[in-house]
Amino acid sequence: MPPDEYQSDVTNSAFTAVGAKYSLQFATEMASHLQIEVPSEWMKIAEKIKVPFDPEKQYHPEFDGYKSGDVVKQADVVLLGYPLMYPMSPQLRKNDLVTYEAVTDPDGPAMTWTMFAIGWLELKDSTRAQQQLNKCFNNIQEPFKVWSENADGSGAVNFLTGMGGFLQTILFGFTGFRITKNCLLFDPIIPEDIDELQITGINYLGNVLLFQLAKEQATVVLTQCYEVHGMALEIVLQDSGEIFVLDKDQPVSFCLGPGKIQTRCHTDSSELSAK
Secondary structure (H helix, E strand, O other): OOOOOOOOOOEOOHHHHHHHHHHHHHHHHHHHHOOOOOOOHHHHHHHHOOOOOEOOOOEOOOOEOOOOOOOEOOOOHHHHOOOOOOOOOHHHHHHHHHHHHOOEOOOOOOHHHHHHHHHHHHOOOHHHHHHHHHHHHHHEEOOOOEEEOOOOOOOOEOOHHHHHHHHHHHHHHHOOOEEOOOOEEEOOOOOOOOOEEEEEEEEEOOEEEEEEEEOOEEEEEEEEOOOOOOOOEEEEEOOOOOEEEOOEOOOEEEEOOOEEEEEHHHHHHHHHHHO
């Protein structure tokens, strides 16, 4: 059964296939780090796992046999982009969002719209992202602002999944944060009706960061550092290649745009291996 609860007993769910592929790859890599021998077939199987794709319509069908236009209950294929970060072009990502936004049940659960919002923010379309995010407010019930699974108040009450999705839009949508093996990526976007966004207490590799995002500028402050020699953090901007070392309580500001935060020892080791 895929995430879409309107479907069951399907063949080659796209979400399940990517999850299985990643699980085998992660287990193999972790076993290598721990010096544990695992079957070599695991990686071969991972490479051969089929992820449904329609080359004519250029989108990912939810599963083998999915008919374009069939109603889905909740976020499913759109989860490939986030949180699974399955590699695809921006156009393919957009095609998935457009395809499933049109057929997702408007009475579906709260967390669905936030996953669409994150996708549109990833593509720098803040207008469509805000349209999806606004749907979430229908699931907040008075008088205590408790989230319900469905907009009419039915389903699970104090719906943590919906709340979590909303918070992820702020933390991973507006900031563009993506956690990888070697770095923390960022690619912020500030909607028109927000002048400034400040996010505190971002923990990365034992360090604590503060991000302050404005229309044209980002500022990062290392508020607590992990006291290990050779583990200083640096910011690397994608477009210019500029590098800023993060020192405790010393703000670093730069033009709003994509980049990454990584350890300087990672950079040094990469340079050595390149030489």
